[in-house]
Amino acid sequence: MTAPALAASQERLLAALETVRDPELDEPITSLGFVASCTVSADGDAEVRLRLPTYFCAPNFAYLMVADAYDAVSVLPGVRDTLVVLEDHFASDVINDGVAAQAGFVRSFDGEAVSELHDLRANFLRKAVMAGTDQVCRPLLAAGTDPAALLAMTLGEVPPSRALTRLRERRAELGLPAGDSASLLIDPATGAPVSPGSVPLHLRKAQLTRTSIEANSGICRGMLRHRYATPGQGQSEEDQ
Amino acid sequence: MYESNGEKYFVVDSHMHYWNAAPDNWVPGAEQYAKGWIECFHAYQGLGPPETHWSIEHFQKYSEDDLMKDVFEDGYVDVAIFQPTNLKEWYKEGFNTTERNALMGEKHPGKFIANTNFDPRDSDAGLEELKRNVERFGSKGVKLYTAEWNNGSRGYKLSDPGAYRYLEAAQNLGIKNVHVHKGPTIWPLDKDAFDVSDIDHCATDFPDLNFIIEHVGLPRIEDFCFMATQEPNVYAGLSVVIGGLLHARPNFFAKVMGELLFWVGEDKMTFGSDYGIWEPKWQVEGLVAWEMPDREEFADFPRLGVEGKKKILGLNAAKLYDIKVPDELQLPASAGAGEQGVLGEAVAGA
Numbered sequence: 363m364t365a366p367a368l369a370a371s372q373e374r375l376l377a378a379l380e381t382v383r384d385p386e387l388d389e390p391i392t393s394l395g396f397v398a399s400c401t402v403s404a405d406g407d408a409e410v411r412l413r414l415p416t417y418f419c420a421p422n423f424a425y426l427m428v429a430d431a432y433d434a435v436s437v438l439p440g441v442r443d444t445l446v447v448l449e450d451h452f453a454s455d456v457i458n459d460g461v462a463a464q465a466g467f468v469r470s471f472d473g474e475a476v477s478e479l480h481d482l483r484a485n486f487l488r489k490a491v492m493a494g495t496d497q498v499c500r501p502l503l504a505a506g507t508d509p510a511a512l513l514a515m516t517l518g519e520v521p522p523s524r525a526l527t528r529l530r531e532r533r534a535e536l537g538l539p540a541g542d543s544a545s546l547l548i549d550p551a552t553g554a555p556v557s558p559g560s561v562p563l564h565l566r567k568a569q570l571t572r573t574s575i576e577a578n579s580g581i582c583r584g585m586l587r588h589r590y591a592t593p594g595q596g597q598s599e600e601d602q
Numbered sequence: 603m604y605e606s607n608g609e610k611y612f613v614v615d616s617h618m619h620y621w622n623a624a625p626d627n628w629v630p631g632a633e634q635y636a637k638g639w640i641e642c643f644h645a646y647q648g649l650g651p652p653e654t655h656w657s658i659e660h661f662q663k664y665s666e667d668d669l670m671k672d673v674f675e676d677g678y679v680d681v682a683i684f685q686p687t688n689l690k691e692w693y694k695e696g697f698n699t700t701e702r703n704a705l706m707g708e709k710h711p712g713k714f715i716a717n718t719n720f721d722p723r724d725s726d727a728g729l730e731e732l733k734r735n736v737e738r739f740g741s742k743g744v745k746l747y748t749a750e751w752n753n754g755s756r757g758y759k760l761s762d763p764g765a766y767r768y769l770e771a772a773q774n775l776g777i778k779n780v781h782v783h784k785g786p787t788i789w790p791l792d793k794d795a796f797d798v799s800d801i802d803h804c805a806t807d808f809p810d811l812n813f814i815i816e817h818v819g820l821p822r823i824e825d826f827c828f829m830a831t832q833e834p835n836v837y838a839g840l841s842v843v844i845g846g847l848l849h850a851r852p853n854f855f856a857k858v859m860g861e862l863l864f865w866v867g868e869d870k871m872t873f874g875s876d877y878g879i880w881e882p883k884w885q886v887e888g889l890v891a892w893e894m895p896d897r898e899e900f901a902d903f904p905r906l907g908v909e910g911k912k913k914i915l916g917l918n919a920a921k922l923y924d925i926k927v928p929d930e931l932q933l934p935a936s937a938g939a940g941e942q943g944v945l946g947e948a949v950a951g952a
Contacts, residue, residue: 417639417642571824574821575821577820581649584846
């Protein structure tokens with residue numbers, strides 16, 4: 363009778379890992395194929411193994427993903443002990459030990475880093491807000507909405523979509539206005555509405571930021587596939 | 603020279619390498635880094651067409667003959683520019699040093715330009731070495747890695763006073779072109795190693811130097827474009843853009859090219875194969891054959907015509923390096939400057 367319970371737990375584990383994003387690519391580590399395996403024993407000991415596209419992927423982002431995976435899994439009901447292991451990376455040992463000891467980035471990389479990664483994460487969240495702005499605005503423009511009209515639009519007036527939900531979530535994470543009455547077009551650094559003259563530039567920047575993130579994500583996927591023959595846990599064929 | 607549909611293209615490969623990353627060159631105790639580094643490069647090769655993939659053994663150490671065949675005989679390249687990478691912490695004789703490149707280049711007069719490099723944290727000794735390299739190898743360009751770790755320092759900014767001292771010295775020695783690799787550091791950084799804001803400052807303060815941002819700041823094309831559109835002496839080095847996207851992700855290749863044409867313009871984009879990561883042959887053929895897709899999502903991007911392709915493949919870099927281009931390979935006198943970069947400026951200025 364243990365098999366069905368185990369399967370259910372593993373499903374919960376995967377669902378938790380789906381909430382962990384690559385901060386740079388703004389995508390779940392599951393759909394990116396970064397989850398090599400995830401298991402949980404009958405006693406509730408969870409083990410997650412992560413993999414990245416290269417041996418030299420930036421250690422700061424790698425640290426955030428391992429730490430976030432640890433946080434997402436360790437709070438699950440029924441999980442007793444959590445082990446997250448980053449495989450095949452030049453800084454695997456430092457990152458794995460640092461996260462297991464809850465040491466933080468600076469202490470883990472003693473002498474090589476001077477501050478934690480909050481600013482880095484916020485910077486990339488702002489990029490995600492810009493990219494998300496393009497995802498939300500592009501269909502509106504294609505449907506005939508005048509660019510100038512976007513300026514007056516609030517989030518509540520935009521038809522519901524996955525992209526809109528995601529944009530709201532990213533804005534909320536940054537502490538930016540995300541409610542129905544908030545302006546659709548805002549400066550992601552300050553939260554202030556975009557001025558009328560800068561709408562074309564704002565939309566152009568949003569599009570460019572989205573292209574940059576998506577192209578980067580395409581390269582990462584290609585390299586991961588070159589490195590590992592098998593898809594990641596929770597990665598669909600379409601995700602590869 | 604590449605010929606297609608009656609058009610002749612002068613080809614300058616402005617970013618390529620001649621490395622030895624085989625086990626005989628690995629520093630004892632640093633083998634895992636030396637191995638990991640070259641395997642990481644090898645994975646990039648995986649983004650090119652399958653028939654151009656090499657075995658890891660060949661990739662670690664290709665011969666002089668291989669290079670001459672791949673780049674000049676098969677790859678259509680007229681002049682190739684070596685960009686050195688030292689990495690002496692991992693590779694006994696360095697990965698591909700100025701000296702290794704230049705000594706090979708000397709055997710083939712007129713085919714190569716050997717760039718050198720510097721690290722502003724190397725103080726006076728580094729300045730002397732720069733002077734020696736320029737005098738010995740006639741370098742007109744340098745390749746810089748701002749995120750490189752050096753003696754306890756976790757990277758530097760090209761806007762630092764120490765870097766300005768080097769840029770001044772380099773300019774006095776006759777260096778014209780500064781190729782900057784904005785990329786991942788091998789050491790942890792608590793900030794973004796790809797930040798290009800320092801280039802914004804030094805490009806303004808050194809108007810007679812050209813700054814070629816290799817890999818167009820990938821994966822931060824947006825930061826690069828916002829900066830480049832405002833600086834007349836900042837160029838987009840296309841290595842990795844063509845090699846990494848044209849075959850593997852054609853849709854994103856078109857989008858990235860569209861953005862670069864819009865923000866930077868065809869007059870300030872330069873081809874680089876990044877050989878031995880990718881062979882130039884398929885990249886040159888692919889770029890010449892490439893057209894912006896005729897679909898709605900690409901509608902507001904500038905188009906790239908034959909003249910633009912000629913500029914990108916060779917004529918722009920030939921100008922930067924004073925390379926003599928045969929008359930028949932020049933643009934017709936009627937050809938003007940590309941307008942696309944100006945469009946980008948207009949929007950940025952709005």
